[in-house]
Amino acid sequence: MFSKSCEYAIKVMAFIAFRQAKSKELIGLDPISEAIDSPKAFTAKILQQLTKAELLKSVRGRTGGFYLDQNREIVIADIVRAIDGSKILDGCLLGFGECQDENPCVLHHQIKKERSSLKNRLNSTDIYTIAKRVSRKKAYFKE
Amino acid sequence: MFSKSCEYAIKVMAFIAFRQAKSKELIGLDPISEAIDSPKAFTAKILQQLTKAELLKSVRGRTGGFYLDQNREIVIADIVRAIDGSKILDGCLLGFGECQDENPCVLHHQIKKERSSLKNRLNSTDIYTIAKRVSRKKAYFKE
DNA sequence: GGATTTAAGGATATTTATATCTTTTATATA
DNA sequence: TATATAAAAGATATAAATATCCTTAAATCC
Numbered sequence: 001m002f003s004k005s006c007e008y009a010i011k012v013m014a015f016i017a018f019r020q021a022k023s024k025e026l027i028g029l030d031p032i033s034e035a036i037d038s039p040k041a042f043t044a045k046i047l048q049q050l051t052k053a054e055l056l057k058s059v060r061g062r063t064g065g066f067y068l069d070q071n072r073e074i075v076i077a078d079i080v081r082a083i084d085g086s087k088i089l090d091g092c093l094l095g096f097g098e099c100q101d102e103n104p105c106v107l108h109h110q111i112k113k114e115r116s117s118l119k120n121r122l123n124s125t126d127i128y129t130i131a132k133r134v135s136r137k138k139a140y141f142k143e
Numbered sequence: 144m145f146s147k148s149c150e151y152a153i154k155v156m157a158f159i160a161f162r163q164a165k166s167k168e169l170i171g172l173d174p175i176s177e178a179i180d181s182p183k184a185f186t187a188k189i190l191q192q193l194t195k196a197e198l199l200k201s202v203r204g205r206t207g208g209f210y211l212d213q214n215r216e217i218v219i220a221d222i223v224r225a226i227d228g229s230k231i232l233d234g235c236l237l238g239f240g241e242c243q244d245e246n247p248c249v250l251h252h253q254i255k256k257e258r259s260s261l262k263n264r265l266n267s268t269d270i271y272t273i274a275k276r277v278s279r280k281k282a283y284f285k286e
Numbered sequence: 287g288g289a290t291t292t293a294a295g296g297a298t299a300t301t302t303a304t305a306t307c308t309t310t311t312a313t314a315t316a
Numbered sequence: 317t318a319t320a321t322a323a324a325a326g327a328t329a330t331a332a333a334t335a336t337c338c339t340t341a342a343a344t345c346c
Contacts, residue, residue, distance in 0.1 A: 001144050001231065001236060002236060002237075003333070003334090004238070004333075004334065005333080005334080007236070007237045007238050010237060010249070010250065011237060011249065014249045028291095028292070028293090029292080029293075030292095039334085039335060039336080040336090041335065041336050041337070042334065042335050042336075044293075044294085045334095045335085047293080047294095048293080048294065048295080051293085051294090058292095058293060058294085059292085059293080059342090059343080060291090060292060060293045060294075060341070060342040060343060061290095061291065061292055061293080061341090061342045061343025061344060062290065062291045062292065062342095062343055062344035062345070063291085063292085063343075063344060063345095064291075064292045064293060064342080064343065064344090065292075065293085066293090076250070076253075088144065093144055093145060093150070094145075094150045094153060094154060095147070095150050096286050097286060098286065103283060103286065104281075104282055104283065105282065105283065105284075106153070106154065106157045106273045106276070106277065106282045106283070106284065107153065107219070107268075107273075108282065109276075109281070109282065110219075110264065110268050110273070111261070111264055111265070111268075113260075114257070114260045114261040114264045115261070117257045117260060118254070118257040118258070118261060121253065121254055121256075121257045122254070125250075125253050125254075130249045130250075130253070133249070133252075134249065138247075138252070139247055139248065139249040139251065139252065140246060140247065140248065140249070141248075141249065143239050143240060143241065143246065146303070146304090147303075147304065148303080148304080171321095171322065171323090172322075172323075173322095182304085182305060182306080183306090184305065184306050184307070185304065185305050185306075187323075187324085188304095188305085190323080190324095191323080191324065191325080194323085194324090201322095201323060201324085202312090202313080202322085202323080203311070203312040203313060203321090203322060203323045203324075204311090204312045204313025204314060204320095204321065204322060204323080205312095205313055205314040205315070205320065205321045205322065206313075206314060206315095206321080206322085207312080207313065207314090207321075207322045207323060208322075208323085209323090287346105288345105288346085289344105289345085289346080290343100290344080290345080290346095291342100291343085291344080291345095292341100292342085292343080292344100293340105293341085293342080293343100294339100294340075294341070294342090295338100295339080295340070295341090296337100296338085296339080296340090297336105297337080297338080297339095298335100298336080298337075298338095299334100299335080299336070299337090300333100300334075300335070300336090301332100301333080301334070301335090302331100302332085302333070302334085303330100303331080303332075303333085304329100304330075304331070304332085305328100305329075305330070305331090306327100306328080306329070306330090307326100307327080307328075307329090308325100308326085308327075308328095309324100309325080309326075309327095310323105310324075310325070310326090311322100311323085311324070311325090312321100312322085312323080312324090313320100313321085313322085313323100314319100314320085314321080314322105315318105315319085315320085315321100316317105316318090316319080316320095
């Protein structure tokens with residue numbers, strides 16, 4: 001459903017939120033990719049994308065690393081949109097450019113409700129909530 | 144969400160169901176790819192996959208073509224499983240091999256209900272129902 | 287200022303998905 | 317039986333996603 005990049009991105013963001021709840025120190029690439037079990041160089045690229053999309057802040061140089069602007073609420077849908085684009089949430093399942101209630105593809109009406117619930121859920125699930133669940137050992141970043 | 148192959152496959156199956164409701168004649172590759180607006184050679188490969196998966200029957204040679212065994216109910220989920228595999232419906236969103244209620248990924252519980260509704264819907268939407276909607280001009284194969 | 291560390295940026299490699307083309311096999315009909 | 321037609325099968329081409337590597341820029345510490 002999501003691209004591999006997007007999977008990593010969600011884990012990255014949730015992990016930084018989790019770590020930041022415990023300590024205000026910046027977090028570097030190494031501990032991040034170790035924690036979420038992702039290839040380091042590739043994860044670096046994803047961190048770059050997230051930073052460009054302003055979902056994440058970064059500081060270069062010694063003692064540098066990544067952190068979240070705590071004032072901003074970030075939901076899973078924000079991350080998905082930044083990495084995979086908005087088509088994955090809003091686009092037609094069968095590839096129509098304009099799949100509306102009039103002129104719909106053969107799945108449009110069948111699956112409308114379910115897609116909308118999914119999208120709403122991703123729009124309402126924020127990374128701090130997830131981070132708390134990890135603290136309580138109710139969810140994990142890797143197997 | 145679905146691969147391009149799977150998008151075409153869903154349209155192929157729905158179109159054959161639609162055509163077959165009007166006439167019992169076999170349907171060839173050309174009218175199929177024309178009707179669903181898909182690349183011909185690529186569509187041929189997908190027809191092959193669907194035939195191997197026994198979702199579709201084929202006859203070679205002059206007057207050959209494709210048809211559906213009307214006795215069998217086929218749902219969208221069958222097509223998705225045949226083309227994209229079962230991971231897309233049952234696998235972990237974040238790539239865990241075993242993402243269960245215990246040891247869940249950070250999205251597992253958050254999105255469990257919505258994924259399950261989506262899956263149920265795909266499991267209960269059959270291609271003949273879709274074909275009827277097309278007949279009534281309530282859905283289309285191409286834009 | 288020089289050495290070290292860390293993210294950013296650019297180039298390249300690998301794999302998978304998408305797509306096309308050619309040859310082979312099966313069937314019908316003249 | 318020869319010819320035409322249509323799907324199956326195999327080979328190849330192209331594009332996109334995934335992944336790695338190397339160099340550059342920014343910040344800290346000595």
